[in-house]
Amino acid sequence: MALSTSNSKSNSNPNPISPDTRPETEAPARAESREIISQGLWTNNAALVQLLGLCPLLAVSNSVVNAAGLGLATIGVLLGSNGIVSVSRHRLSPAIRLPVFVLIIATFTTCAELLLHAFAIELYQALGIFIPLIVTNCTILGRAESFASKNALGPSLLDGLMTGLGFAGVLLVLGMFRELAGTGALFTNMDRLLPFAGNWTVRLTSSYKPFLLAILPPGAFLFMGGLIALKNIIDRKLDSPAPRQQDSTTSKRVRVTG
């Protein structure tokens, strides 16, 4: 109690200890969070670079609404599992670390499944087996093992959110491309996820000839390949404003990651 009152006073009357240490810890913390954000969203993107969680990614990205639904559920599970894993990281001996991780992930996945069933039943029916399959999404176990089990709660939550957003983003973009190419429309059935979004459907032309391949599984691989290529092109552009000689080295580095 005494400590907290002295701390609150220290705002007006600076305590010699805390102001000195704060800038030092804050600056690296900010740099660290920036690193976490860029890693999760782009540099080390779960879907585009690590190529993790491809099974749900490819299977469910045939329409925007499905992609958004699974993306949100995955973010939720990632946040939950990273948080709990981080909090309990000092209590877990190597022997039971993995079983506990799987237990935690399965628990959050089941919660996500129950919530979707209760609040978005049509989406729940459309996603089917891919909701329980979030358990097997290696991204989640990967983040628990490689990040949350070694870092404090704050960074772990941020990492979970960013990795999840990176994964969901790719899912969404893939869903948009495939739905647009496959059916000529966008945002069909959005009311399955958002009750007020029933009239969001955008149709390009009334006489669009459906491009079947885009909706079928092979289309998922084709579009995914396109996205990865696009990311590599962008990375190369960003990486080398300098002479062209460096191109070969930078492209190699990008592909090797993960």
Added chain:
Amino acid sequence: MYNDATNSMRATIIKTSVVLGFFALLAALLLGVVNLATVDRIQEQQRLAERRALAEVFPQTLHDNDLLLDTFTMAPDAPLFIQPELLQLSFPRQAYSGQLDGFFSGIILPVEAHDGYSGNIFILVGILANGQVSAVRVLAHKETPGLGDKIDFTISDWILGFDGKSLVNPRQSRWKIIKDGGEFDQLVGATITTRAVLDAVQRALTFFQLNQHQLANSINRL
């Protein structure tokens, strides 16, 4: 020495078991809470979804009873009925009977098609008391996306072509797709799927005709 080693090992085992047990308990607790919080809503939503599906097959103006209550199980080999194999059910499913002012006004029959392009097609057929189809809906199927999946009402309105049809309209020789010399539109590139659904609807109607009295009285027996 040896004893110390086994003792410490035992201590480790006990400690890890306790930790693991603690996490299992925590997980069970969380799941229990979420389950309790959602169970009512899930049941409610499930009922609503079912009711919506039934309302599509059998219009609400044609019955004043709760279809979900006046239901009975249709077994694949129901002994009470004549030729239950017509429905080709692979497991027991629910049938729903409609009443209007206390009289039998129609029935919703489950039927399956096993001769589709891939997997079984699960269908609900609404049949009015006079033997006319009120509507047909496909509940679940694995037909080719973009071709055969047009039997699904969310994708195309082909299935509406059955509305108002009966065993005498068109007559039996015309209960075929146009390609086979009948009256029903086929889906381009999905002849097999179309034939399968058409055949299933016709089988459901035949079953209804054979069992009209049992089905009409099925309410009273409940």
